[in-house]
Amino acid sequence: MGFLDGLFGNKKGGSVIGVDVGSSSLKVVQLRREGGTAVLETYGEIALGPYAGGQVGQATNLPADKIAETLKDLLREANVTTKNAGLSIPFSRSLLTLVSLPRRANDEEQKTVISLEARKYIPVPVQEVQLDWFIVPEAIPEGGTPSSNVQVLLVAVHNDELTLLQKVVEGAGLETSFFEIEIFSTIRSVVDEPVKPVMVLDIGASATKVYVVERGVVALSHNIRQGGQDVTRTIASAHGLEVSKAESLKKEHGFTDGNASYERKTIELVFSRIFDEAKRALTKYETAHQKAVSALILTGGGGVTKDLAAYAKSFFSIDVHVADPFAKTSAPAFMRPVLQEIGPEFAVAVGLALRKLEELN
Secondary structure, three states, X not given: OOOOEOOOOOOOOOEEEEEEEOOOEEEEEEEEEEOOEEEEEEEEEEEOHXXXXXXXXXXXXXXXXXXXXXXXXXXXHOOOOOOEEEEEEOHHHEEEEEEEEEOOOOHHHHHHHHHHHHHHHOOOOHHHEEEEEEXXXXXXXXXXXXXXXXXXXXXXXXXXXXXHHHHHHHHHOOEEEEEEEHHHHHHHHHOOOOOOOEEEEEEOOOOEEEEEXXXXXXXXXXXXXXXHHXXXXXXXXXXXXXXXXXXXXHHHHOOOOOOOOOOHHHHHHHHHHHHHHHHHHHHHHHHHHOOOOOEEEEEOHHHHOOOHHHHHHOOOOOEEEEOOHHHHOEOOHHHHHHHHHHHHHHHHHHHHHHHHHHHOO
């Protein structure tokens, strides 16, 4: 059992929630299972900025008790009816690295090799983190033999982050059986391609995460230190606006031409830098692995920016899609347009709730 499992007792129940603890907001999605279908019961989002004395859209660094207080407000406002939760671990508070290690015929020997070698790749004392790993399945051609090395995805999370999340769970009166790094939740809810490499561009408030996912496994991860709040600040400073007003204008208009709220080049400035760096990461992956990435999926809070996909297509010569995690849930038809529009913001919360549902089987 890895450290992401079993931190609390495995609670059974009919409904479950996924709680995405982001830097600028908290998101929650409640699902229940009917037959083989995940039914959407409720969802909600609450901005953290005002709880930190700031404005909507601003990234924060709140203590556990303040996050728990905010989460209780969100659970009440969204009419959440269950305590059975899964919570996200921010990508920025984790380490993911793919390494090649000698193959061993015996499973126990393999585990020993991995645990000894892993220490070389962790930039902090190993006692300060919880360590887990996954052996990446190897695609062996028919009649071929396994390679002499195995590809191992090492995952480390700082103890301080796990302690904070445990305090949030207790303070909000929830029960959870796992914490999951947000990248894995996102993959579960938005990546359906089983074989070909796919790039996920998760545009958060304070940073943008770039992942290449191949056969359901993270083959590359990269952090870009710019995100949605940089776009908002650029609009605010260029036009002398309050940050909260700039945030609402960004969400309302995005790249739509013809509005007089702000000049399009204002937001192109930040998004072009994000896309340029993401394109370099994509090229680096394709060159190193001699494989073409088949598609780009836009997700995260920045992914809801209107007409962002069309702008992204001017940078990337591959298919560009906007994430639609709610497509994996059953909901009334009249809600579909709204759910498609807000979907990228809720990819992590949906992915967490889907994993939580799997526990009930």
